[in-house]
Amino acid sequence: MRAWVKACLALTALGMWLGQALPAQAQTSDLVSKTAFRVCADPANYPVSTEDGSGYENQLAELIAAKLELPVQYVWFPQATGFIRNTLAAKRCDVVIGYAQGHELVQNTNHYYTSAYALIVPMDSDLTEVDRLKDPALKGRKIGIVAGTPPAAHMARNGLIGQAKPYNLFVDRRVERPAIDMLDDLQSGEIDAAILWGPLGGPLVKADYPGFKVIPLINEELPPRLFYRITMGVRQGEKVWQRQLNSLIRRNQDEINAVLAEAGVPLVNDLGTEVLDLSQ
Template identity: 30%
Template structure:
């Protein structure tokens, strides 16, 4: 009888330990339900692949938690403990703790190779003469189009890109593949997009396209800098320093492998500033 009790107790403790271990193995990562090329429910985005790689390096099972609206997912998902990790946040994002950057990239000018546009910076003549320039509102591209006097010229075209939807109190999505296709199809001469958002579609375009990284030296009329190059990191909940340390080790030790994943996507990768390299 005593032996039976011991066996039963051992089984209960063993099951309990296994359950705890299973819980620890799950790395809950918040990703977008449909924000390609970053992520989707089918796991086809490059951030899906990066999340899977990170989980494997940690020896943990990946559990995806999807969100639909980018405006609130930190508050409603990460902060409430529904997920542990957020891929693809700006390095130093004040809402979270961020790892050392796992890549740095920039906004790009996109045009058709056959057009031979010499797009180097915001003084490029092609920006003055283009009839249609595709871009997402609220980005640095909008700021600089206002500076060079082309924003009003593009107002009606921008409304066409979202089907004349009102942006009041709602999240209006500008599909990256559609904006790249505007150039590929000849509807627009130029697109100005975040490089990682455009790279997959530029690479896959049947019409050869040119993608030029925009220099990070633009300024508004008042002399204030307009940033076009940014470092991207992994975010965790404030206070979760143990998880942050684990992720930092992976980012720093597996830089070459992570770069390979990003280069396969076609993302233009830039050197990190010394200040970013010394973070965390």
Template identity: 30%
Template sequence: MKKAIHIFTALALGIGSACAQAEPPALKVCTAENEMPYANKAGEGFENKLAQYVAEQLGRKLEAVTWTDPRYFIRDFVDKGLCDVVMGVDHGDPRLLTTLPYYRSGYVFITREQDHLDLRNWDSPALKTAKRIAFAPGTPAETMLRAIGRYNDMFSYQQELVGFKSKRNQYVKYDNDKLVNEVATGKAEIAVLWGPAAARYVKASNTPLTMTVIPDDNKRADGEKVGFHYSTSIGVRKGEVALLEQLNKIVRDKQDEIGELLEAEGIPLLDEPETALSMN
């Protein structure tokens, strides 16, 4: 009898071990510790939600691997194998393999509804007369403000908008909610921001705000095009072709569900160019 019990126990342990081995590994997703509205450590960003959805579709548990500095996380986390997936990268980012785009959006003008500003493009008269225009440096907004001769007018005001400066390498951060709030409170007449970065705060504002997608036909003073519409993909480490194909299948098959998550955030969504859809 004891021998039978021992055999049964051994079989049970063997089955349990086999089940444990069959469970797929967690999907390690590189995510920002505090880069809202995209992601934070508490999982409150829209990219946190998208990562959870992708992990569920793959039948894997989500493991968030957080980073603090956006400049180095691909080198220090992805390339070293500390995470498998990066949400929200530019389609075609040369540092990674990128999936088919799961959304396309653009930069927007943000104004108060009550001000009735007729903002259609960078030639709009309101941009010439506005006393304060909120924007983040290093973006297409800065390039076009220089092109229309308004950058120097905003230089001192821009320094007031800095929300964070690190002690290491002087990494400067501009908080998206603060920039939107500048318009909501009337401190600035206009803000120019990446639509997905602003949408949550525009939607939540007690002061009704308007987002106008900026056309993608802008040029610098020297005639070079300045892009204002971009496609966003999921990134994986180079060489991880099998994972890339799995993710592409999710993007293709679950586009409606992904779109619902993005629309709930209030993100302005644009049609994808045929060239991007045919890649990968």
């Protein structure tokens, strides 16, 4: 009988030890690859991420991977409905390079830049001095807008929706390219102005539409806000990996800024009230 009691006590002690040890191991290891920097990315989101590696998020991935002394390994999936579920949450990859701060589907790192939606107009138009959507100069103009994005609410408030041309938001960019279609329409005169997320529109203009001006919309006084802080996204609960990336972002911010500035991403301060000039 005593032997049986001792055995039970021993098993209980072992169970208590395992109950303490296993969660600690999970907390420190995370489910992150130790042999590659595994990136979840859209293969056709030019100029942000591309399967041929020419996007500026590809360059940021290479930068972080080099600091980790690991090769980059991609898991490609269209950045539309189901993107996180089929990539990061499925544990097929470990980081999304660009993700808006505060989104509940991921755990955010510290933000590494802030940007805003932008009004894009031809350099030779009479709209180059417009810096807010309530400007009377926009009345009666045909403006391109991605349906369902925050600037649409401002357009509606200012009576600009009636003549707007909408473009789809959730698409597979391998077969549909709303941002490029919008800028092509602006170039052809089909629309008078375009409104795009700055980190998409700015690099597109710099690379392919040099006759356009990009005006970050930082002067809107009413909600919804048009500026967002951009982070790297990791799986919920992977605190060790999050802290490691936070450290890498902090120590390499200047190099990150250089990649973004070279790409043409419009950068604003953390409050979204001032456009930053990193060329100086």
